[in-house]
Amino acid sequence: MKVRGHGMAVDAPPGWEVRIRRRLPESGEPEARPRPVLHAATIALPEVRGDFGGNVTGLMTQDDVFVSLFEYEPSAAATPLFASHKRPVPTPQDFSPAGLQRSIAGQSGRQYFFQESGRAFCLYVVLGSHARRAVLVRAVRAVLDSLELSAGADS
């Protein structure tokens, strides 16, 4: 089922939940505009969530996955961190328990930085089980393959 908002769209398979919202700038970013963030998961997404899965990853079982696509200020696209113009395609080899923002036993994660149409993104993926990463990465790929990013966040 397709969800579209803030210049992002994704066609999620049954059993997935998706939210696309505008994240308010933090206090240290007075000039920043609200930037979109997309969350997708195989569990019911709580109303209050951290950008990178706070309040979510702790609820996951070994069969679950969580995806966050976080957009930074357009100026970030000029920095080396976002130099890649290729949209990431996760593979099981990419994942490691050390890649988690918040370490939870058994889980595995990975961050990818890239830019597209002048928009700077971080893709963060958490797998409920490092041991089952081959199966879980396939589920993530099914969602990411349907991801559409338009040229502007306002579209």
Next chain:
Amino acid sequence: MTALVVGLTFAVLLLGVLVAGLLRSHAEILRSLHELGAGREDTAPRGPVDVPFEVRSGVVGPGSSMGIAAPDLVGVTPSEEAVLVSMSTRGSDTLLAFLSSGCLTCFTFWDAFAPGRDLGLPADTRLVVVTKGREMESQSAIRDLASPGVPVVMSTQAWDDYGVPGSPYFVHVDGAAGRVAGEGSATAWEQVVRLVREATEDRALTLRQTGDDEDRGDGAHREARADRELLRAGITPGHDSLYPGGDVPGQEEERH
């Protein structure tokens, strides 16, 4: 000169007709007010007068979604978040509360969902409020009414999908089966909670009594096990992969 006289005569006649029409309309209004007892005291009818007056009953009638494969919700939240809420996420039932900003009975429920109040639902049941979409509902009014901890999805499509006859209306979705387990209206949140708790406990009791978790290898248990495995793989009832030909049997009958 003759033309002027004819013209003036015609104008006078036309004005006369207009005045007569206005007087008649005025007389009808006065007569209606008189019948309602709002006329002068000396001309008002003596004693009470029956005036036709109808209101809708507080509880809307039953809908028609019982047992159907529960469609996912797609819409926006009052704070402009695009949202897809799944009805078949692992391990959780969903209670859909179809509310509006205009119905008086709905305010009882908006109040019941206020922050800090214990909803009283079973632990594995989440509440999702569904209002009509922005084209039919006031987004700012819903934002004022919504509780921060309770998801609100604005989606007219969801009202159509579940055949909601009016508000307030509640649909209980069995998350494991991805199907509507119960539906109906109520005037108090406590009524809804009691019915959901009873339904959840009855289902758990039935599972224990039939030993559903224990696979005895007969046809019913094989079917139940297959259903569980398919759901774990994200294949819900009506999933496209179950019907390679594209025709989902019974889908039309289920929805109507």
